[in-house]
Amino acid sequence: MKPVRRIAVVGGGPAGAFAAAELARAGREVLLFDEKLAWEKPCGGGLTDKAIARWPFLRDAPVEHNWISHCELIAPSGRTASFQLDREIAIFSRLAFNGLLLDRAREAGAYIRQERILGIEKSETGWNLRSHSGSYAADFVVLAAGARNSLRAHFSSRICPENLMVAAGYYIPGHRPTVQIKFLNGLHGYIWSFPRADHCSVGICGRMKDKSTAELRRLLEASLPELGFDARGASFYAHIIPSLTPDALLSTPISGDGWAMVGDAAGFVDAITGEGLYYALRSAELLSGTLLVNAPESYSSLVRQDFLPELERASRIAERFYSGDWLGGSVVERMVQLTNLSTSFRGVMQDLFAGNQEYADLRSRVSDSLPKILLEALANAVRGNLGRSRTDSTRLVGARNRT
Numbered sequence: 001m002k003p004v005r006r007i008a009v010v011g012g013g014p015a016g017a018f019a020a021a022e023l024a025r026a027g028r029e030v031l032l033f034d035e036k037l038a039w040e041k042p043c044g045g046g047l048t049d050k051a052i053a054r055w056p057f058l059r060d061a062p063v064e065h066n067w068i069s070h071c072e073l074i075a076p077s078g079r080t081a082s083f084q085l086d087r088e089i090a091i092f093s094r095l096a097f098n099g100l101l102l103d104r105a106r107e108a109g110a111y112i113r114q115e116r117i118l119g120i121e122k123s124e125t126g127w128n129l130r131s132h133s134g135s136y137a138a139d140f141v142v143l144a145a146g147a148r149n150s151l152r153a154h155f156s157s158r159i160c161p162e163n164l165m166v167a168a169g170y171y172i173p174g175h176r177p178t179v180q181i182k183f184l185n186g187l188h189g190y191i192w193s194f195p196r197a198d199h200c201s202v203g204i205c206g207r208m209k210d211k212s213t214a215e216l217r218r219l220l221e222a223s224l225p226e227l228g229f230d231a232r233g234a235s236f237y238a239h240i241i242p243s244l245t246p247d248a249l250l251s252t253p254i255s256g257d258g259w260a261m262v263g264d265a266a267g268f269v270d271a272i273t274g275e276g277l278y279y280a281l282r283s284a285e286l287l288s289g290t291l292l293v294n295a296p297e298s299y300s301s302l303v304r305q306d307f308l309p310e311l312e313r314a315s316r317i318a319e320r321f322y323s324g325d326w327l328g329g330s331v332v333e334r335m336v337q338l339t340n341l342s343t344s345f346r347g348v349m350q351d352l353f354a355g356n357q358e359y360a361d362l363r364s365r366v367s368d369s370l371p372k373i374l375l376e377a378l379a380n381a382v383r384g385n386l387g388r389s390r391t392d393s394t395r396l397v398g399a400r401n402r403t
Helices: 014-025 047-053 094-106 151-156 213-227 244-250 276-290 294-304 308-324 331-341 343-354 361-380 390-401
Strands: 006-010 027-033 063-075 080-092 111-113 117-123 125-129 135-138 138-142 164-173 179-182 187-193 199-207 237-241 259-261
Touching: 006 125, 014 027, 014 094, 014 276, 027 080, 027 094, 027 125, 047 080, 047 276, 063 187, 063 343, 080 094, 080 343, 094 111, 111 308, 117 151, 117 390, 125 138, 138 213, 151 276, 164 276, 179 213, 187 213, 199 213, 213 237, 244 308, 294 308, 308 331, 308 361, 331 343, 331 361
Parallel strands: 006 027, 006 138, 027 111, 063 179, 138 259
Antiparallel strands: 063 080, 117 125, 125 135, 164 199, 164 237, 179 187, 187 199
8 A cells, every 4th residue: 555645634623633633743744624623512521531641731731621520410319429539530611622632733734724625536546625615635534524524425324313412501601610410310311510611511412313402402401400500691502422322333434445534423432421532532543543654454443442342332331321220220320329328339430430440340340349339338328427318228238139
């Protein structure tokens, strides 16, 4: 295969901008296209300790971000659990975060064009990309333009509604020290409040096949007073994010002759949490590495070895997490209850929020620790630390004995 020198990156979000920076820094000719460039996307904007440890430049990024070390979980019943995070989450405005990564790409030597690519065609020497202002030639195309971009059909199948989630919400002025996650009965998703530097991103996510944007908005607005928010005067937003089934994750091509997809365009999002930033950066890093050694054909296999199994596991257990039962109650109710009552279980939650607890051994970790978890829960309830939880904990021990 001839060396890949001219690379077109379509999409200037985290995945596209990160890939452009890595490739341009190594001397490749990189042209990045995005019609919006840095823009505010409806999501929490949180970066886990796992992401910050892998890419240390994010820790001291010269843009506004908020360090959070406290979290509150709210179950459908209204039961709450508050706990400290032993490793902080960095929460960025997506406008600031995308701008940071685009600046890194520009400083590395990538050419940034604020244009929308309207069409892509294969040529004898590579690819021709067409915008309103002209056409451009490239040896390789990196598609990083999100889950619903029309250009995806040139390379792979479109993402159907059963593989998509809707994220919607408000940016509300003010500052808070706590991340809040609220679960609702019948919702395959959750409500979030992520405090940024000068405002809170308050939103809701749910499967497109289950809830319309209007239905999600009504659910969110009904919960805002409980969370202490007033959205009057705040702007509403909505966006589509991928949430692929296991079959779609394993069968959908993410690369081919002269092209590859990264980030949301490839469907790399955790089906339980909706986390996509780590996978956007990691997929861009893996692809860039293969291009720099002139072996892009190895990209798919590297993804399968690296993080795709984790996304597949999340997809397989997402339905049970949101709709299943555990220890005589719903999974999310028991999760919140045990977070309150058990130090051992709280450690599991801290590792999950840090991004350092993988789904591969989550079940075995909880199962092996369950006798200790239940004893801690019962002891705390008996001591009266959490009032009415005594009956709940007795039921938990009974449920454990019946399993």
